[in-house]
Amino acid sequence: MLAGRQGGIKMEVRVMKNVLGENDRVAAENQAMFAAKGVYVLNLMGSPGSGKTTLLEKTMQKLKDELRMAVIEGDLFTTKDAERIDRYGVPVIQINTAGGCHLDAPMVQKVAPQLDLDHLDLLVVENVGNLVCPAEFAVGEADKGVVLSITEGDDKPMKYPLIFKESAVIVLNKIDILPYCNFDRTAAREDITTLHPGANIIEVSCTQGDGLDAWCDWLRQRVAETKAQAQKG
Amino acid sequence: MHEMSIAEGILDIALDSARENDAAKITKVGLRIGEMAGIELESLEMSWRMLIAGTMAEGAELAVEKVPLVGRCSKCGREYHIENYNFWCPECKDGVLVIQSGREMQVAYIDMD
Amino acid sequence: MCKECGCGETNGNTRLQFTVHGYTEDSAKEVEKALFGLPGVLFVHIHAHDGSTTVDYQPGKTKLRDIMGVFDERGLEADL
Numbered sequence: 001m002l003a004g005r006q007g008g009i010k011m012e013v014r015v016m017k018n019v020l021g022e023n024d025r026v027a028a029e030n031q032a033m034f035a036a037k038g039v040y041v042l043n044l045m046g047s048p049g050s051g052k053t054t055l056l057e058k059t060m061q062k063l064k065d066e067l068r069m070a071v072i073e074g075d076l077f078t079t080k081d082a083e084r085i086d087r088y089g090v091p092v093i094q095i096n097t098a099g100g101c102h103l104d105a106p107m108v109q110k111v112a113p114q115l116d117l118d119h120l121d122l123l124v125v126e127n128v129g130n131l132v133c134p135a136e137f138a139v140g141e142a143d144k145g146v147v148l149s150i151t152e153g154d155d156k157p158m159k160y161p162l163i164f165k166e167s168a169v170i171v172l173n174k175i176d177i178l179p180y181c182n183f184d185r186t187a188a189r190e191d192i193t194t195l196h197p198g199a200n201i202i203e204v205s206c207t208q209g210d211g212l213d214a215w216c217d218w219l220r221q222r223v224a225e226t227k228a229q230a231q232k233g
Numbered sequence: 234m235h236e237m238s239i240a241e242g243i244l245d246i247a248l249d250s251a252r253e254n255d256a257a258k259i260t261k262v263g264l265r266i267g268e269m270a271g272i273e274l275e276s277l278e279m280s281w282r283m284l285i286a287g288t289m290a291e292g293a294e295l296a297v298e299k300v301p302l303v304g305r306c307s308k309c310g311r312e313y314h315i316e317n318y319n320f321w322c323p324e325c326k327d328g329v330l331v332i333q334s335g336r337e338m339q340v341a342y343i344d345m346d
Numbered sequence: 347m348c349k350e351c352g353c354g355e356t357n358g359n360t361r362l363q364f365t366v367h368g369y370t371e372d373s374a375k376e377v378e379k380a381l382f383g384l385p386g387v388l389f390v391h392i393h394a395h396d397g398s399t400t401v402d403y404q405p406g407k408t409k410l411r412d413i414m415g416v417f418d419e420r421g422l423e424a425d426l
Contacts, residue, residue, distance in 0.1 A: 010344065010345075010346055011256065011345055012342050013254055014341070014342050015250055015341060015342055015343055016340075019239055019243055019339060020239065020242060025270075028272075028338070029269045029270060029271055032269060032271025033269065033318045113321075117318065118319075161382075161388045195383070196383075
C-alpha cells in the first residue's frame with residue numbers, strides 16, 4: 001500500500017548500506033581469495049571428542065605427500081590440537097578464542113596471510129567442538145563438514161538440524177564400536193537424509209581404518225574441482 | 234558465492250528505501266562492490282533481473298562502481314594495489330598490507346520516482 | 347541464532363503453529379518428512395488426530411510459500 005504520490009518526482013537517494021551482515025561479508029572475501037588461489041577449504045565441525053583431529057591425523061597420513069595441506073585449528077584454549085597436526089609436518093595455525101564458541105570469518109581472515117596460499121591444495125579449518133554455533137558462521141570455506149561419532153547417540157541429527165543441513169559431507173565416526181552401543185544406524189542415516197535430502201554420509205573408523213579411503217577420495221575430488229575452477233576463472 | 238541471496242539483500246534495501254521515501258518506482262540501484270568482495274557480476278545481474286520481475290524495481294538497472302583492493306603497508310606506510318591476494322608489501326617484503334578499500338558490498342544510492 | 351551465547355543473527359527462527367485439515371497417520375508422517383527436507387526448516391511436529399502442526403524455520407532460507415506449498419501439493423488445507 002503506497003502513500004499517494006503525485007507527479008513521479010525523480011530522486012536519487014543516498015543509501016550507503018552494507019548488503020550482507022559483517023561475518024558473511026568477510027566470509028565472502030575469504031572465499032573469493034581461496035577460490036582464486038585454487039585452495040579447497042573445508043570447515044570441519046563436530047562435538048568435542050567426535051574425532052575431528054584424529055580424522056585429520058589419518059587424512060594427513062594418507063594425503064600429505066600427495067596434496068599440499070595446511071590446517072587452521074580453533075579451540076578455546078591450549079595448542080594441543082595444533083601440536084598434534086605439527087607432528088606431521090603440515091603447516092598449522094592455532095586460533096584460541098579464549099571463550100568464543102565458534103570460529104568466525106574475521107578470525108580466519110586475520111591468520112590467512114600466514115599461509116602460503118600460492119602453494120596449497122587443501123586447507124582444513126577445524127572448528128571449535130560445538131554442534132550449535134559454528135553452523136551459523138561461514139569462515140570462507142567451500143564446504144562445511146561435520147563429524148558425528150556414534151557414541152554421541154543416534155538422536156543428534158534431529159536435535160541439531162542446522163549443522164547437518166549445511167554440511168556437504170557428514171562423517172559418521174567410530175563405527176567399529178557399533179556392536180557395543182545403542183546406536184540405531186538406520187534411524188540416524190534416515191534422519192540425516194530427511195533433514196538433508198541427498199546427504200553425503202561417509203562411515204569411518206579412524207582407529208581401525210574403515211572408510212578412510214572413501215573420505216580421502218572425496219577430498220581429492222573436491223581439490224581437483226577447485227583447481228579446475230581456479231584455472232578457468 | 235550465492236549471488237541470488239546478495240540480489241535479495243540489495244532488493245530488500247532498495248524496497249525499504251523506496252517505502253521510506255514514498256516512491257512508486259525504482260529505476261536504478263547504485264552499488265559499490267570491492268575487488269575482494271568475491272561477486273560474479275554476471276550472476277548478480279542475472280539473479281537481479283529474475284528477482285525484480287513484478288516488483289517496484291522491475292526494469293531497474295544495477296550500476297556497479299568497482300572499488301579497487303588497496304592496502305597500506307604496516308611498516309613503510311605506502312599504499313599499493315593488492316594483486317593476486319598477495320598481502321606482502323612489494324617494497325618491505327615483510328610488511329603486511331592492511332586493506333584500506335576493496336572489501337565493500339554496499340548499496341550506494343537508489344534512483345526512484 | 348545461538349540463544350545461549352547470543353551469537354548469530356538477531357532475526358532468530360520463526361515458529362508457526364496452525365491446524366491442518368485432512369491428515370491421515372501416513373500423510374502426516376510424509377508431510378513431516380517433506381517439511382524437514384526444506385533447507386530452512388529445523389523442527390516439525392504434527393499431531394495427525396487433531397491436525398495441530400508446528401514448524402520452526404529460518405525465513406532467510408525458506409519462504410513461507412514453500413512451506414505452504416507442501417500442504418497445497420497434497421490437497422491439505424492449512425489454517426494459518
